[in-house]
Amino acid sequence: MSKYALLFDQSLCIGCGACEQACQSEHDQSPHKPDKLDHESFTWVEDLGKGQYTRHLCMSCEHPTCASVCPVAALEKSEFGPVTWDAAKCMGCRYCMMACPFEVPTYEWYERNPRIRKCDMCVHRVTKDMPTACASICPTGATNFGSREAMLTEARRRLAKSPELYQGAIYGEEEAGGTSVLMLLTKSVTESGLPDTVPHEDLPHLTWSVLEKLPAIIPVWGAFLGGMYWLGSRKDAVAAAEKNEGQDHDE
Ligand code: SF4
């Protein structure tokens, strides 16, 4: 189990957007009001109407499918909780985007050297035992940070105290084998705009169970990945050549 987790309590969220602003500031992004997760919006507070809101962000899965399908191990789960992405390793295949059961990772489609972008659970803070920016700023206690054990205990306490307020389960306790973002929902998972079909099993285990049964695909797969890697390298070489050419013209 990860050391840390976030606990989002929908009943306490007032939709102020402070978490969005804190996240953007923490990641040197220009201030804006997101309307979805995208390359410069790592979290989005969705207005569900009638004074109710949902947060969207990377769920920081305990067994991340995004990392398990990445052929070059560009995504990695930290024992602290965050799932991080390494630009130096990524070859741009975007399998992580396709594999994520929560549809989180986004891509800088219009950049010359596009990156995979998503919430990194404020890895630079969490690995120093500091709370995430979004949890630090939240004025109502809707977003909380602490040990995963403590967040689960607190969520169970709130559920037991006010069962009429919440849906019966803690979203993220079991989904995809458990996540480092836990949610107490007052509306159903679907009404909250979250995926309600995520299996409770550890998905990388299922993924590899399937792949193990397809040995014939591996040579093709390897050739395909080799081609993708070559294209990525070629793209970087072209970008570098174009940059040098531009500098030559400027001189
Ligand atoms: S800062 Fe807290 S109350 Fe405000 S939108 Fe984010 S989670 Fe909701």
Ligand code: SF4
């Ligand atoms: S929510 Fe998606 S992107 Fe985030 S860790 Fe899980 S599989 Fe990866």
Ligand code: SF4
């Ligand atoms: S944990 Fe950090 S990166 Fe993720 S939504 Fe909160 S502030 Fe943004």
